Amino acid sequence: MSADNLRQQARAFCAVLDPDGVEPSADELHEARKLVFRHQEDGTLKITGTLSPEQAAQVTPVFDAYMSKRTSPTFMHADEQADNEEALEERSKPQERADVFTTIIGGTGKQKTAPKLHGRGPTVLVTVDARNLNTGTGAAWSPGTPVPLPMSYVKQMQCDGDTRQVQIDEHGEVLTLGTAERFFSTQQRLALIARDGPTCVAPDCHIPAWLCEAHHIHAWETGGQTNLPNGILVCWFHHRLLEHEEWAITRDNNGRPRIVPPGWYVNRRYLGQRRPPDGGRDTGPRS
Template structure:
């Protein structure tokens, strides 16, 4: 099939479906219209790529001031393309990159030469291959041009184009651009397994994790993980991002309401909370390097009067102040140590740590609770914080297993606002669900400990 001409497309556009009429189509007509529009778009993309290639050919560096881009006051073909079409630099670079690999060339003798990736060129010009699939294919095969035999590379290109256009006997429908990217990466690894080593060495040098400056109460995170590291992180998240188990005390009618047990957090928020739990557990494990002779601990300072009345605190290494709610949560789980400072800044008195559950107390609470006490939460005991049921700071609640329960970071942070309530009855915790989850507001015994559950079964057994 010949490449569409400008006249062809000009004639096609007036017959295109008016945008406003999309809503009046039935399902099948809508799908048919979208297929036609996409086919037209692929033809337009082929002309865009061809046009970008022609601009690049007329703007070669060796042409100097005589080049098209230079004559139009632009530093490069990409800049000329951006100013001409208002596309982004990335889009311009993608078009130019595809054009460089799919534009037929001319030998020094003047003879015509096929494009470097002629199967891709033909499929693009025929409107059978989309730009996204072409880019996914090229990114994997283009680096192999000088590394593998041309026949092997040609076979890979041909197979991938067939898969993307649905003409392969092994596929019943065209593969998506994401599927082509995966298939192309497999071809690349198969054709050039040794080529993976330089890529991994480059990735090894580029790996990193960065914390940016705080903005609007959040500290941005950026960086890059090695594939095997990302795999571990994803599997960890997957393990704790499975659909939430419904609270066991709900009736069949309440369980039928799927919205009643839906976790209010987004997946990103859940990943954040899981990461905090992992870091806390690691810091408590005793296997981390010490800081000043102690396990890594966030130091939060707050004036004594502010601690009692609800004032802001300040965390070491973080510029923005912490809200009274955050301060109270950290005091609840981490305890306090009083430091008396004189008017001249001298330390006058250093108190001992208090309101902090000891390691033996934590083990006992873990044996009783077995994990985050909130029904449906799957965070394990090792990642949880110990919460004072009767607040230690405001109400003088004792730091004793009879007053401590396990809560994950999120449920600890929101225990005063989420509607969940916890009380201790003869040293055993009970939980009350929010009104929207249990309108009868019943108190129920709560534990995730299988040993405790076994004891309850034995107690009520025959």
């Protein structure tokens, strides 16, 4: 019997032999539950906490369902990797769990049933100077964190949210407040789900489409239109990959979107030795 099985059997014995049952200890564990958010100086949010056994029983299968089936990196020859468009950037399990948590929170906040704050559902407000927005340089700011945010994040938010132009004079007075320009509508998102499937379009990603973000295949700021041929639904993590312009999107013969890795990913040293084109013996890994 393994140590884990022996430990579980001991728990079962304790539960059976305890004349009061598990209810008293369960109450103590329930009272000990907590979730603590601490904003760090570098802008990160440190989350610590403890869930009761009842809460753990509910939370664990949710994350198990959303986490990808990959348990370790896949090591291939570079040409095999190039042929395998479905090989996406690997993440550690803690990293993937953080991404799933972010996606669940962000997707739930967009639902009509979410509680309202100042007349709207939970809203991620990002403010950026028009000059920075046009040049793609500088930084943006959000009430959710005390540190500046990169412009790549602004591009990601623009894809799935709406933009409102605000004109402010040199004294800080608001002169004009423009109408919100919404990108992909609810009807368009439903059509994207019907076309591409019920999950994030990235292979082996099980994040439900209703939690995903809409992405412009051809960037909106460079003339890409907000229509169905130019849209896909991707989870927060894969949307971030695409907005960093390191991964590309193509479509197969059936019109299904395919996420293609960049050259630097295909040719990473740790993928193994490359096979020479002539079939000869390679001398070692290449970058």
